[in-house]
Amino acid sequence: MKHRIALVGLGTVGQGLCxxxxxxxxxxxxxxxxxPVVVAICDLRLGSLTCDEGLDLENVLELAQSGSxxxxxxxxxxxxxxxxxxxxxxESCSADTLCELTFTDLGTGEPATSHCRSALxxxxxxxxxxxxxxxLFYRELSSLADEHHVGFHIExxxxxxTPVLNLARLNLAGNRITAARGxxxxxxxxxxxxxxxxxxxxxxxxxxxxxxxAEADPTADVDGLDALAKVTILANVLxxxxxxxxxxxxxxxxxxxxxHIDEARAQGKRYKLIGEVRREDGRVSARVxxxxxxxxxxxxxxxxxxxxxxxxxxxxGEVTISGAGAGRIxxxxxxxxxxxxxxxxxxxxxxxxx
Amino acid sequence: MKHRIALVGLGTVGQGLCxxxxxxxxxxxxxxxxxPVVVAICDLRLGSLTCDEGLDLENVLELAQSGSxxxxxxxxxxxxxxxxxxxxxxESCSADTLCELTFTDLGTGEPATSHCRSALxxxxxxxxxxxxxxxLFYRELSSLADEHHVGFHIExxxxxxTPVLNLARLNLAGNRITAARGxxxxxxxxxxxxxxxxxxxxxxxxxxxxxxxAEADPTADVDGLDALAKVTILANVLxxxxxxxxxxxxxxxxxxxxxHIDEARAQGKRYKLIGEVRREDGRVSARVxxxxxxxxxxxxxxxxxxxxxxxxxxxxGEVTISGAGAGRIxxxxxxxxxxxxxxxxxxxxxxxxx
Numbered sequence: 001m002k003h004r005i006a007l008v009g010l011g012t013v014g015q016g017l018c019x020x021x022x023x024x025x026x027x028x029x030x031x032x033x034x035x036p037v038v039v040a041i042c043d044l045r046l047g048s049l050t051c052d053e054g055l056d057l058e059n060v061l062e063l064a065q066s067g068s069x070x071x072x073x074x075x076x077x078x079x080x081x082x083x084x085x086x087x088x089x090x091e092s093c094s095a096d097t098l099c100e101l102t103f104t105d106l107g108t109g110e111p112a113t114s115h116c117r118s119a120l121x122x123x124x125x126x127x128x129x130x131x132x133x134x135x136l137f138y139r140e141l142s143s144l145a146d147e148h149h150v151g152f153h154i155e156x157x158x159x160x161x162t163p164v165l166n167l168a169r170l171n172l173a174g175n176r177i178t179a180a181r182g183x184x185x186x187x188x189x190x191x192x193x194x195x196x197x198x199x200x201x202x203x204x205x206x207x208x209x210x211x212x213x214a215e216a217d218p219t220a221d222v223d224g225l226d227a228l229a230k231v232t233i234l235a236n237v238l239x240x241x242x243x244x245x246x247x248x249x250x251x252x253x254x255x256x257x258x259x260h261i262d263e264a265r266a267q268g269k270r271y272k273l274i275g276e277v278r279r280e281d282g283r284v285s286a287r288v289x290x291x292x293x294x295x296x297x298x299x300x301x302x303x304x305x306x307x308x309x310x311x312x313x314x315x316x317g318e319v320t321i322s323g324a325g326a327g328r329i330x331x332x333x334x335x336x337x338x339x340x341x342x343x344x345x346x347x348x349x350x351x352x353x354x
Numbered sequence: 355m356k357h358r359i360a361l362v363g364l365g366t367v368g369q370g371l372c373x374x375x376x377x378x379x380x381x382x383x384x385x386x387x388x389x390p391v392v393v394a395i396c397d398l399r400l401g402s403l404t405c406d407e408g409l410d411l412e413n414v415l416e417l418a419q420s421g422s423x424x425x426x427x428x429x430x431x432x433x434x435x436x437x438x439x440x441x442x443x444x445e446s447c448s449a450d451t452l453c454e455l456t457f458t459d460l461g462t463g464e465p466a467t468s469h470c471r472s473a474l475x476x477x478x479x480x481x482x483x484x485x486x487x488x489x490l491f492y493r494e495l496s497s498l499a500d501e502h503h504v505g506f507h508i509e510x511x512x513x514x515x516t517p518v519l520n521l522a523r524l525n526l527a528g529n530r531i532t533a534a535r536g537x538x539x540x541x542x543x544x545x546x547x548x549x550x551x552x553x554x555x556x557x558x559x560x561x562x563x564x565x566x567x568a569e570a571d572p573t574a575d576v577d578g579l580d581a582l583a584k585v586t587i588l589a590n591v592l593x594x595x596x597x598x599x600x601x602x603x604x605x606x607x608x609x610x611x612x613x614h615i616d617e618a619r620a621q622g623k624r625y626k627l628i629g630e631v632r633r634e635d636g637r638v639s640a641r642v643x644x645x646x647x648x649x650x651x652x653x654x655x656x657x658x659x660x661x662x663x664x665x666x667x668x669x670x671g672e673v674t675i676s677g678a679g680a681g682r683i684x685x686x687x688x689x690x691x692x693x694x695x696x697x698x699x700x701x702x703x704x705x706x707x708x
Contacts, residue, residue, distance in 0.1 A: 300655070
């Protein structure tokens with residue numbers, strides 16, 4: 001069954017998703033009866049493009065990867081509309097689902113939040129890996145989705161495609177999750193891992209920058225702000241809290257020295273930048289801080305750029321999941337898994353009414 | 355919405371499930387619109403009992419935990435039927451779902467497989483943590499379920515309630531899983547962990563027996579037979595193979611000596627009993643054997659009785675999940691999570707046709 005998709009944002013993640021849909025369509029149709037048709041794309045830099053019959057992703061990717069404008073896209077057999085901003089594109093296209101993939105702004109959540117509101121209000125599902133709307137407006141947007149009987153799925157906002165939110169919602173369902181603690185930022189975990197093997201903070205940061213793990217301005221990572229956005233999402237999604245990043249104490253790793261690392265090691269512990277949410281006596285609290293973890297704990301073994309979360313559940317005890325926390329294809333995949341879940345519901349409804 | 359349940363087998367796991375349903379019913383109704391009503395129970399030792407209006411689980415558990423026959427159960431307000439074997443109970447009760455919780459027989463899969471066949475043929479869903487039907491007859495039973503438009507869910511057969519099969523099916527959907535490697539037996543992992551800290555195999559086995567991790571006859575664990583059943587299930591469920599345990603090479607841990615452990619350590623490795631399935635060139639292969647794992651790999655950090663699986667996915671890379679692999683409540687919970695998934699489908703269908 002066809003699933004019609006609008007994409008806002010055709011940067012790294014958007015291109016990753018398009019590559020997956022281009023390369024694995026046969027498998028998706030065969031195994032999931034999921035036939036993705038991208039009907040509209042809007043990108044701040046590359047322009048916008050709508051074709052109700054579906055765009056040729058090979059052509060789209062060639063343009064995007066050569067930095068050419070989407071205005072150059074041609075399809076003699078079908079009506080193609082060019083131009084217009086994201087909102088007007090959403091208003092005029094026939095998509096079942098918006099993939100919101102613009103840049104993250106943790107201050108305002110814009111322009112992504114406006115795109116999500118517009119789509120949900122029009123009865124369009126939204127899937128996004130953008131932390132802005134998820135960290136700042138989750139409650140509003142998920143209510144809006146419920147009101148319009150559509151989905152608002154944000155798996156990719158926490159650990160790219162590695163399942164965290166869907167794991168908790170589907171596979172730990174029926175448990176009371178009393179705590180979630182995780183390594184939610186690959187850059188800082190890479191730096192701390194390098195410091196474990198003897199480097200200073202500055203040396204480790206330089207290596208991370210050379211490898212492309214850290215930005216030239218590493219503030220968002222090393223001051224814990226990226227982990228903070230993810231912790232906010234965990235608190236609000238897993239525990240029904242209504243926190244903002246500004247409500248949550250946050251400390252980064254700049255102050256960690258080789259001496260700290262050595263002292264921890266002497267006690268059988270290892271420093272990790274931990275994002276933590278807890279529910280106690282009905283109250284949800286959260287924080288981000290470097291913490292000493294017993295080396296025998298599953299989180300202590302997570303080295304390099306890998307991410308992980310440990311859930312504490314009342315029935316099942318501790319469950320830990322680890323995997324990629326970033327990456328073009330890995331984050332592109334996070335959108336696919338959310339699309340597949342929405343599609344599964346569509347198929348079940350259509351079977352029930354057949 | 356009520357969900358009517360028949361239980362065959364009221365041993366450790368059956369009692370664990372009943373405790374969960376007794377203690378957490380309000381939460382399940384509130385959060386999942388899932389109102390579990392146990393309408394029939396049959397146990398080889400305790401007898402059988404049917405009441406279409408639902409059994410009082412508090413009374414049932416008191417009888418079971420004092421070793422009293424279910425014949426003594428009384429409910430003046432409702433019609434209660436006593437006696438009969440599992441098959442005749444399934445034929446006469448009004449359950450939506452059978453929870454098959456009898457003992458595992460990896461030779462014949464009986465009597466559990468007959469119970470599953472009977473229920474599925476009557477249009478009843480089946481959830482089970484019994485490795486027999488799952489390891490020996492998965493393909494037949496899942497086809498039978500499809501034919502009758504019901505579910506056959508077996509999450510609890512691999513790592514109790516820790517999500518493995520549901521994780522692969524739901525949260526890794528859209529990936530091609532090319533390999534799954536895991537620590538699937540807590541007893542042997544406990545023994546190997548103790549040997550890491552200096553004990554001989556015999557000393558570690560004795561401790562495991564004292565703690566109740568290992569049976570007086572430890573064959574099923576230490577010769578890898580329990581892991582073998584689980585690997586068979588992974589091969590057949592995750593990779594669509596049609597293997598039997600007898601088709602899969604299997605080596606246990608009896609031959610591992612402290613010298614082996616030391617040699618591995620000198621090379622930065624650690625011995626683990628690994629169950630492995632691989633898909634290469636369209637062919638699925640599987641094996642169980644002690645293997646040396648790099649200490650930096652997530653599986654190497656899994657110590658004691660904890661279980662874990664690493665999936666290798668074409669889009670998402672490696673994802674590792676770890677958690678309990680056994681336990682009364684943990685395995686009882688595995689049935690609940692499968693029941694909740696079946697119930698979710700029921701609710702979606704009922705919403706679609708409303």
